[in-house]
Amino acid sequence: MTTQPAVEVEDVSKRFRLYHDRNQSLKAAAMRGRRARYEEFWALKQVSFEVAEGSTFGLIGENGSGKSTLLKCMAQILRPDAGAVRTRGKVSALLELGAGFHPELSGRDNVFLNGAILGLSRKEVQERFDDIVGFAGLERFIDTPVKNYSSGMYVRLGFSVAINVEPDVLLVDEVLAVGDEQFQRRCAEKFTELRADGRTIVVVSHSMGSMQSMCDQVAWLDHGELKAVGPAHDMVDAYLGSVQMGGVPVGDTARWGSGEARIERVELIGADGAPIDGSIRTGDPVTFRLCYKADQPIERPTFGFALHTLDGVHVTGPRTADQGLFPDVILGEGTVELVVDRLLLLPGTYDLSCALHDSAGLHPYDARNRALRFNVVPGAPHEGMGGITSLGGEWHVDVLDAERRP
Amino acid sequence: MAALDLFRSQRDLFVNLTLRELRGKYKRSVLGWAWSLLNPLATMVIFSVVFRYFLKIDVPVGDPSGLHVFAFYLLCALLPWNLLANGMTGGMGALLGNANLIKKVFFPRSLLVGANTASLSVSLLIELGVLAAALLVAGNMVLPWLPAVLAVVAVQALFVLGVALLLAVTAVYFRDLEHLVGIVLQLWFYATPIIYPASFAIDALRDKPLLRWLYEANPMTRFASIYRDLLYHLRGPELVDVAAVVGWTVVVLGIGAFTFHRLEPRLAEEL
Incomplete structure (x- = not known):
């Protein structure tokens, strides 16, 4: 039956x-x-x-x-x-x-x-x-x-x-x-x-x-x-x-900045060096790549990414300045990459924003809000309770035998 | 019978929606429930002054009660009229005012209209109760006639429900219906013997058989006559009046329920 x-x-x-x-x-x-x-x-x-x-x-x-x-x-x-x-x-x-x-x-x-x-x-x-x-x-x-x-x-x-x-x-x-x-x-x-x-x-x-x-x-x-x-x-x-959620530009993306340099393209690059097509699994290596073009020389620029969940929760916002990295000057085309060995985001949909600022982070040359939307699907570590990010930790449990318990 | 089953299974919802209407109406006012009595009271005073003292309209002496008070004569018909007028106005808003609910939750939509009519009927019962007390004080022994009054209110409530069901769905498709209904209500009010005795109109229309026939076919004329027989004159209603209102109620409720049933499935889209 x-x-x-x-x-x-x-x-x-x-x-x-x-x-x-x-x-x-x-x-x-x-x-x-x-x-x-x-x-x-x-x-x-x-x-x-x-x-x-x-x-x-x-x-x-x-x-x-x-x-x-x-x-x-x-x-x-x-x-x-x-x-x-x-x-x-x-x-x-x-x-x-x-x-x-x-x-x-x-x-x-x-x-x-x-x-x-x-x-x-x-x-x-x-x-x-x-x-x-x-x-x-x-x-x-x-x-x-x-x-x-x-x-x-x-x-x-x-x-x-x-x-x-x-x-x-x-x-x-x-x-x-x-x-x-x-x-x-x-x-x-x-x-x-x-x-x-x-x-x-x-x-x-x-x-x-x-x-x-x-x-x-x-x-x-x-x-x-x-x-x-x-x-x-x-x-x-x-x-x-x-x-092709691996690289879908979001339609209503907001963009602002003075425009002396522009962010031409944002991509997610997988382990094989090719742009990610489909979705990323938790735990996989990924590279966030930003391609820019500067029409005028720009001194000591700051590049940055920001990640948000669909609910608008700010997950992280890494910037080159945070690592004390200030290129002397940029002119013409170039790329900047943020290399992540192991993506700890848990399954869900995320929006990637990016920006190009001056060294103080005050003046925007180009900023693209939610430039790219991508999906993370279950991989390793797998966490049944959900959430935004894994800690990437490892469990160690010492089990005492009943007899040895004081 | 389907309607009865529906009522049985949805009784709690019906009661809750009716209570919502009753509680919500006067919630935010200092006088609260007193408003529902003050309103007809004010109308009564105005009409009494204008029609009794300025225009010198005389009303019949109660037969056999012997009562001869314009205000009582007026209220016996005015209070039931208010059920119809408010029932029609409220019926038009019953679906439009609950658009959000209809688009998000499934339940029989006719309950919204029913709850509106029911809450107004409860108001009418309270008003009639106060009127009955006043009549008793004035020496009119209305008590034996009250069960019959209850039955008439029940029939009238079904009549009003029929009209309200029809207007409720029509108002969804034609949003300017309320303007038309406002005019109709005004016309209907004066075409019904409320502020004057029916004999005035019937005498005036003696050589105009068609108009006279229309005047007498008006269901509200019949309802007014029944309420006055029971409460003012203290006598049984005319059988022809009873037959007329029951007939009208069956027809109007039938048309209202049929139209509502036909248009109900598409309400969530049209709102």
Whole structure:
């Protein structure tokens, strides 16, 4: 006997209307004799797959590939134009936290209201009330109207209600990164707990590293069509390979500086001396290369890189000046390299920025914010708990025999 | 029957949403709930002065109650009218005002409209309770008629729900609907015997059978007549009035529910 899938997506298609001149008034409708002109656009085209019960399932794809639309179809917020989504058990969606909170009502009233919206009975909310409030850490403020909450408190309470619904199927759309460190840790624990309990989780994320470490199976969507479904590791690799994440210039990159010298190119170079195509593994050697061109002689310049996570956390910012390295003068074309023997970044997506300054680091000649986005995939050391960087340490554990214990 | 099942499974949500409306409405005001009574009270004073003393409109003597007070005659129809007027205005905002919720969470959207009508019906019951107390003080023994009043409020609530369901989804597609509804409400208010007895209009329209027929077909005319029979005159309502309001309620609720059901699936996209 095979177990029933928790979610069955069968031949789902979803069409949106792109309005040319959105006309939402009776007046306009009466005067023109029609409501609106629109073009149709298929956000999902005949997508089919199954999510096994108790598994964690990821949806990946570029922006506009239909991931969120599919998630909303699973949550029944959108109805597919063709095909069907079948879910087994209670479904809860974490699409927006605290949706439906009434600002004038107290946190307590809102917990009951939000719980009811998410499908809990009054009795069920009562049973979980202390857990919900405790998890959000809002015991002291629970009788205050939520309009007086900080945005962090608001989101924490919303998350806490949603996660305590204890659904059989949980749908998550990139909302995991809320609250402070402590709250994030509790969220991660809660997710682990849910998975251990055999709940099914479907998650949409752009963070390939966490998808690879979290998910069992991944579906890859491309322009509304299902490209492939399979084990997370293979899918993420295939996806990253296809979009060449090893060196993708970020579209909306900000650039500033006086321009006497310009940063022409930034590259990641692998062990074989060739630019990295695909993704880098934790522990691999890598060289960050910057190619510049100076139209005028520039004395004692400073080169620098900066690494950020997608959440904007500054990971590191090495500069030539930090090593006391000041080239006397640069003119014409040249390259600068930062050689890393062993990349200790843990799996995830990172943005690389670079800059060319004067010796004091005050005057920018050229600075490119988030010039390059790259992915780090699991390698060695492998750390199951995730994070940004490994310490590269080695464990030594002395185990005493029971008999020899004093 | 599907609607009943829905109600049963979503009862807690329905109650919570209704409480949200009731609690949220007067939360930020010093007088709180008193506002819901002060409003009709102020209207009553204004209308009494203008229509009773300036325009000298005389209202019938209660038969058999013998009551002869313009303010009571007015309130018996004005309070139920407010349920309709507020139900229509609130119904239009029920979906638009909760766009964010609809786009992010799945639950039966009709509950939003239902909660709006239900909270207004609760307000009406409170107002009618105060009116009944005042009538008792004035010597009108309304107590035996109150169960019947409750039944009429229930029917009227369903009628208003039907109208509100229709307006709620229409307002999503046509955002300027509220202006039209404002005009309709004003017209409807004067086409209903609220500040004057129905006989005034029926006499005036004696040689205009079509207009007279329209006037009498107005469901709110019938509701007003039933409320006045029960609370002002202290007599049973006319069967033809009861048949008319029940018929109207079935038709309007049917149209409202059907339209809502048809347009509900696309709400998350259109909002």
